[in-house]
Amino acid sequence: MGQKGSKIKITETDRAVLELKRSKDEIHKFTKRTDQLISSERSELKNLMKENPRNYKENTKVRFLLKRIHYQEHLLERASDQLINLENMVSTVEFKLIEAHFLKGIQNGNELLKKLNREFKNLDEILDDVQEQIAYQNEIDETLSHSLAGVNDYEEEIDRELDRLNKEVNPEQTIKLPSTEGLASLPEPVHKEDLKDGMPSQKVEKVPGTEAVLLS
Amino acid sequence: MQLEYPPIYSFPPLYTRQPNKIIRTKQIESWITIILDLASKNKLWTISKDGTIENSLNIFQNNDIGRSVPPLFIVEIMKIMFTNGQLVSKSDKKSDFDSDLSNEFYILWKPIESWGSLILEWFETSNKMNQVVTLYELGEGDESIGWEFHEMPAPLLVKSLKNLVSRNRCTLIKDENDKYIAMKVI
Numbered sequence: 001m002g003q004k005g006s007k008i009k010i011t012e013t014d015r016a017v018l019e020l021k022r023s024k025d026e027i028h029k030f031t032k033r034t035d036q037l038i039s040s041e042r043s044e045l046k047n048l049m050k051e052n053p054r055n056y057k058e059n060t061k062v063r064f065l066l067k068r069i070h071y072q073e074h075l076l077e078r079a080s081d082q083l084i085n086l087e088n089m090v091s092t093v094e095f096k097l098i099e100a101h102f103l104k105g106i107q108n109g110n111e112l113l114k115k116l117n118r119e120f121k122n123l124d125e126i127l128d129d130v131q132e133q134i135a136y137q138n139e140i141d142e143t144l145s146h147s148l149a150g151v152n153d154y155e156e157e158i159d160r161e162l163d164r165l166n167k168e169v170n171p172e173q174t175i176k177l178p179s180t181e182g183l184a185s186l187p188e189p190v191h192k193e194d195l196k197d198g199m200p201s202q203k204v205e206k207v208p209g210t211e212a213v214l215l216s
Numbered sequence: 217m218q219l220e221y222p223p224i225y226s227f228p229p230l231y232t233r234q235p236n237k238i239i240r241t242k243q244i245e246s247w248i249t250i251i252l253d254l255a256s257k258n259k260l261w262t263i264s265k266d267g268t269i270e271n272s273l274n275i276f277q278n279n280d281i282g283r284s285v286p287p288l289f290i291v292e293i294m295k296i297m298f299t300n301g302q303l304v305s306k307s308d309k310k311s312d313f314d315s316d317l318s319n320e321f322y323i324l325w326k327p328i329e330s331w332g333s334l335i336l337e338w339f340e341t342s343n344k345m346n347q348v349v350t351l352y353e354l355g356e357g358d359e360s361i362g363w364e365f366h367e368m369p370a371p372l373l374v375k376s377l378k379n380l381v382s383r384n385r386c387t388l389i390k391d392e393n394d395k396y397i398a399m400k401v402i
Contacts, residue, residue: 008387008402010348018348018389018398025352032356094347 017093024086027079034076041069219258219273225250231276231283233292247285247293251275252302256325261369263303264320266290294321301327304375322372331365331372332379338363339401348389350398370396 045065049056056062224230224246234240251269254260260269267276267290276285285293297303298313303321326334335354339345342359351370353359360366365373374396380386389398 008384008400010387010389010400014348014389014400018350021348021350021353022397025350025357028352028357 013093013097017090020086020090020093024083024090027083027086031076031079031083034072034079038069038072038076041065041072045069219254222250222253225278226281228281228283231278231285233286233289244293244296248297248300248302251297251323252325255323256364259367261322261372262306262320263294263323265294267294269323304328304372306371308371322369322375326364328376328379331368331376332383334363334365335373335376336380336385336401338365344401346400346402348398348400351396354399 045062048059048062048065052059052062230243230246234243251263254275255263255269262271263269263275264271266274266287267285268274274284276290278284294303295313298321302324304324306318306320306322324331338354338360339349350357351373355366355368355370355373365376368376374388377386377388377396377399380401381388386399386401388396389400391397
């Protein structure tokens with residue numbers, strides 16, 4: 001609205017409505033004219049009657065005038081009926097136009113809905129795909145966690161090696177160790193047997209390790 | 217026509233061209249006010265070059281006090297009104313005051329833009345937007361009774377509507393004789 005370059009289009013229906021309205025205007029003009037005519041003829045009639053107060057009933061002109069007035073009134077009535085008809089017609093047409101707009105809106109909406117629904121058509125496919133992708137992701141995660149475990153092992157090895165090196169570099173600590181081990185050695189065997197099988201084996205593993213270091 | 221005039225209308229010096237420029241400006245202003253007031257109150261739309269309103273009443277002639285404005289001064293007043301946009305030529309062609317051949321002007325007691333806006337307001341309030349409306353319907357129809365532009369001469373209506381056209385709110389429709397008969401306003 002009101003933007004430059006947007007010309008207001010006159011459609012075929014506009015032209016048709018215009019024709020209707022023009023005929024309506026014609027009738028409107030006619031009723032206006034007839035109204036004026038009737039009132040002027042009435043005053044003329046009254047004047048004539050005033051001039052001939054006795055024999056006005058015999059006066060042909062008086063009779064003629066009154067007849068004319070009646071006829072004009074009859075015409076006026078018909079004209080106003082037609083006017084109402086035309087007005088109703090115009091408003092019906094205008095309402096129909098709005099209805100047509102409504103229909104167009106519905107159609108557009110339907111079209112859009114169809115289009116959108118069509119996009120949902122390969123929903124199953126997509127969902128399957130998504131499922132697949134999730135499964136694949138899980139697989140990847142698993143693999144990754146596996147390799148991570150491997151890294152952990154490696155780090156344990158490094159720790160062990162560092163411990164070994166530490167013993168080598170700082171022998172005083174090894175001297176100190178016996179004293180603590182001596183304290184713990186008493187409950188240790190009891191623990192070892194009570195605990196899981198894994199624990200002793202670890203200890204066993206450690207023992208050859210230290211030997212290896214000593215050998216090298 | 218029984219018209220009501222302001223008291224100043226019976227003031228004899230009003231009819232003599234005042235030599236002092238400041239006073240004369242005031243004097244012409246008074247004349248313009250008288251004419252525009254009279255026109256708007258009684259819905260008088262036209263004035264000829266000699267000051268005859270609606271072909272029947274010469275505003276510059278006051279028979280009650282036996283005074284009239286000299287023709288040259290009438291032209292001066294009318295010219296000022298023309299440049300003020302308070303008078304507009306009857307013809308469609310754009311022209312200045314002196315070369316205007318129509319010899320008759322429309323009195324605009326409202327600027328043409330205001331008339332356009334008023335008509336637009338009518339379209340909005342009477343729910344006529346986006347519909348074809350005939351000039352007759354706008355100016356003479358029952359639906360515009362009580363609006364200031366009711367009974368406005370059709371050419372002046374067209375002029376006001378052309379203002380709406382330039383504002384991109386209106387399209388004028390011509391009939392088979394190339395005469396404007398209807399419009400559509402959005």
